[in-house]
Amino acid sequence: MFLLNSFQQISLFDKVHNMPKYLQNMLYNSWAHIFQEIIFPEINENRFEVLYSDKPSRPNSPVNVIIGALFLKEIFQLTDEQLLGSIFFDDRFQYALRLTSEERPPVSFNTFTNFRNRVYAYYNLTGIDLIQQEVESLSRLIAEHLNIDGQKVRMDSFMVSSSCKNLSRIELVYTVNYQFIKMLDQLSTELIPEECKSYLEKGHKNETIYRTKDSESETKLEFLLKQAGELYNSGLEAGKKVTETEEFKTLKRMLGEQTKDDDNFNIVEPKESENIASDSLQNPSDPDATYRFKYGSNIGYTANVVEIFDENGSIITNYDLKPNIYSDEHFSSDIIEILSDIYDDPTINDSEENTALIQIFVDGAYYSFELAKKALSLGIILIPGELTGRKPAEDKMSYASFKIDEQEKVITECANEKEPVKSEFNEDTDTYTAKFNKEDCHDCPHKKSCRVKEQVKYNSIRFSEQQYATAKLREEMETKEYIKLTSQRAGVEGIPSVFRRVYNVDNMPIRGLVRSKIWFGIKVMASNVKKLFKSVKLAGI
Numbered sequence: 001m002f003l004l005n006s007f008q009q010i011s012l013f014d015k016v017h018n019m020p021k022y023l024q025n026m027l028y029n030s031w032a033h034i035f036q037e038i039i040f041p042e043i044n045e046n047r048f049e050v051l052y053s054d055k056p057s058r059p060n061s062p063v064n065v066i067i068g069a070l071f072l073k074e075i076f077q078l079t080d081e082q083l084l085g086s087i088f089f090d091d092r093f094q095y096a097l098r099l100t101s102e103e104r105p106p107v108s109f110n111t112f113t114n115f116r117n118r119v120y121a122y123y124n125l126t127g128i129d130l131i132q133q134e135v136e137s138l139s140r141l142i143a144e145h146l147n148i149d150g151q152k153v154r155m156d157s158f159m160v161s162s163s164c165k166n167l168s169r170i171e172l173v174y175t176v177n178y179q180f181i182k183m184l185d186q187l188s189t190e191l192i193p194e195e196c197k198s199y200l201e202k203g204h205k206n207e208t209i210y211r212t213k214d215s216e217s218e219t220k221l222e223f224l225l226k227q228a229g230e231l232y233n234s235g236l237e238a239g240k241k242v243t244e245t246e247e248f249k250t251l252k253r254m255l256g257e258q259t260k261d262d263d264n265f266n267i268v269e270p271k272e273s274e275n276i277a278s279d280s281l282q283n284p285s286d287p288d289a290t291y292r293f294k295y296g297s298n299i300g301y302t303a304n305v306v307e308i309f310d311e312n313g314s315i316i317t318n319y320d321l322k323p324n325i326y327s328d329e330h331f332s333s334d335i336i337e338i339l340s341d342i343y344d345d346p347t348i349n350d351s352e353e354n355t356a357l358i359q360i361f362v363d364g365a366y367y368s369f370e371l372a373k374k375a376l377s378l379g380i381i382l383i384p385g386e387l388t389g390r391k392p393a394e395d396k397m398s399y400a401s402f403k404i405d406e407q408e409k410v411i412t413e414c415a416n417e418k419e420p421v422k423s424e425f426n427e428d429t430d431t432y433t434a435k436f437n438k439e440d441c442h443d444c445p446h447k448k449s450c451r452v453k454e455q456v457k458y459n460s461i462r463f464s465e466q467q468y469a470t471a472k473l474r475e476e477m478e479t480k481e482y483i484k485l486t487s488q489r490a491g492v493e494g495i496p497s498v499f500r501r502v503y504n505v506d507n508m509p510i511r512g513l514v515r516s517k518i519w520f521g522i523k524v525m526a527s528n529v530k531k532l533f534k535s536v537k538l539a540g541i
Contacts, residue, residue, distance in 0.1 A: 044134060139524070159303075410424065
């Protein structure tokens with residue numbers, strides 16, 4: 001049963017009041033005071049009411065104590081056991097969580113694990129990440145305390161490795177087979193095909209995998225996949241008690257991804273390695289992890305962080321974690337929608353100052369013409385530091401050399417300041433066209449590099465709105481003003497290193513996308529709270 005925390009008020013008999021004055025001053029000038037004054041009271045317990053039964057039962061441990069403790073766990077890089085010890089024996093932790101008036105902290109060894117499991121289950125059931133909602137809400141609160149207005153935004157993404165082992169194809173097929181056989185053995189040994197019972201013998205794995213000669217590897221893979229096909233058929237014959245298990249679903253997925261026969265698996269033939277998709281199963285212990293090669297191979301996920309910043313500091317206000325095949329362009333599209341919703345919300349944006357365009361500083365992978373056009377319509381401007389794709393031909397004139405009337409949507413002049421005989425814009429294809437007198441082109445000094453093509457009656461030019469806008473942007477990117485503007489993105493590029501070195505993001509002790517995202521979100525909050533600690537101390541508070 002859900003109850004709000006009634007342990008938040010510090011009583012007159014609180015042990016802090018009985019401390020010597022110098023110890024009180026030490027506590028009031030510590031991180032604990034900042035946390036209990038700014039962060040703890042703003043944790044929204046009601047958000048997590050959905051995790052608990054509405055029937056009369058034993059009340060929950062205080063949600064704001066649990067959430068606050070999980071933030072402190074990441075700030076100080078503690079295990080659950082170390083966190084519990086700190087809450088029981090460290091006055092600063094008790095003070096930060098407003099527990100100094102209590103005889104005994106209302107948490108136990110299983111409190112944090114049970115709470116995380118509730119959050120995982122709710123995410124899997126609804127697709128709603130309560131931790132992300134809470135972290136992003138508190139992060140905006142921190143931004144307000146630091147007087148960061150949110151008009152400047154920068155993004156970066158980085159790979160987050162899964163803690164699962166990188167398996168060879170032989171190891172993968174063997175592991176899936178073994179787990180399925182182990183499950184069958186628990187149901188009934190009779191369900192295991194006779195030729196597959198040797199999987200249960202001691203030393204079978206080493207004999208099959210690690211003592212296989214390189215020259216035999218292809219034959220061994222075919223043999224293991226044939227056994228997988230036999231196990232699949234055995235599962236079908238056993239019915240729902242087998243086919244509804246996770247082990248059977250994993251076996252079916254592996255066969256579909258590793259073999260050419262995706263339908264009934266009667267004839268099992270391995271796919272060529274280059275034909276196996278990057279989103280195929282990498283390890284059954286982490287079925288969500290995908291494969292990507294970017295600056296080196298990676299099995300796991302991609303984190304995207306969105307940071308607002310100005311001269312007062314920077315705070316990560318939004319984040320996401322996706323399979324590592326999720327592109328930066330997709331992240332860019334997602335955040336444009338999110339930011340437009342946030343700044344359209346009158347409860348968040350009630351200031352006239354926020355009517356200006358939001359600037360998002362990105363690298364080239366986040367940018368596309370269509371995204372930039374969509375963003376601008378929502379009051380957001382994408383500012384890329386570079387552009388991806390094919391560079392323009394050096395021997396050809398830039399499309400930006402032509403002058404365009406943006407209101408009338410027509411070409412008004414060529415590079416030689418000649419007006420076209422006729423010009424129009426095709427709304428269906430978003431294309432400009434213009435026709436010029438042949439005499440105007442005859443002695444033109446730009447004739448060799450000009451993109452105008454000779455026709456029978458007139459010379460003509462045709463290019464898309466995207467080609468023109470990209471050419472204009474490339475010209476602008478060469479200016480000192482633009483280079484200085486985009487240099488503001490540099491600050492976000494240090495975040496991946498911080499999360500790897502300080503928060504050990506590549507070695508999270510969990511697996512799976514949902515669990516990894518929730519742990520990552522708490523690390524984001526830890527990073528923001530540490531910035532709050534530093535900034536408040538610098539401000540002399």
